[in-house]
Amino acid sequence: MGRQQRAVRTRRVILEAAAAMFNDFGYDATTIGGLIERTRLTRGGLYFHFASKEQLARAILDETSALRPVPPQPLKLQEWVDMALLLGYRLPRDPLLGATVRLSVDLRARALFGTRWPQWTDAGEELLCAARDRGELLGHVEPAEVARLLTASWAGIRLLDEALPDGELCTQFAVFLELVLPNIACPGVLAKLDTSPHRAAALDRAT
Known part of the structure; x- marks a missing residue:
């Protein structure tokens, strides 16, 4: 070497x-x-x-400032789902990604270095805006609001899982997505979305 x-x-x-x-x-x-x-x-x-x-x-x-891109999909909303599933899969497996969440909620570290929440929120908003432009979202949906909600949920689910471990983190992300998606996705799109936590491992190998 x-x-x-x-x-x-x-x-x-x-x-x-x-x-x-x-x-x-x-x-x-x-x-x-x-x-x-x-x-x-x-x-x-x-x-x-x-x-x-x-x-x-x-x-x-x-x-970890930029999340790794997900493989292209016919539906942009599926790419947004995949981004969330991949994060849930990688957080317990990638120490740097986990530390980014920890540092971002640590008051002293946050005061010194800021957080990566803006970059992560922007990545989600970009996908949701593309989904909106393709007619995949319900008319009332504001991409910026949903992207912000997802980033907050990433952090909250991760921290709660550390305190009260309850199975695979990716599965908890999948449950969250299943609750959110009926309120943002057009019915025809919703039926085509795959939120299975098992999808994340295959996506990780593909990126």
Whole structure:
């Protein structure tokens, strides 16, 4: 393995370890000393990649600022559903994504770094606007309002699941979608939408 490849792999190891600690302990209680112990790197080795805990947090947020695009579908509303299902599938499996939610609800971290809620909400709104333009949404639906609701639900469902675990997170997202979709989708479109949580694993492999 070349030096550059080792550096990329080490950087990823550091980011994932820091993300796990932010998830487990919160921003304030996570320390560089604890991260060095977890990664078994030297202090110099860690500082070669990240000069501070603040830089680590910013790097994690930057890595997850844009949600990975979903595969194109005949219905734009299905793409919006797929985005929600994929997030539910990835949150417990991707430490950086999980840490982004944790940092975004941590008052101190939020004051320092802001959140990624605007980017995530914009991604949902873009798909919903495209669905509206294609006649897939009921006439009363405001894409910005629905996109904001989905982002808030992502965070709330994730945090509640951590406190009161109750099965697969993606299944909880699917239940949420099944409750929301009859209020926003035209009947002919609603009948064609697939909200199965099992869909998410196949989508993840395809992206």
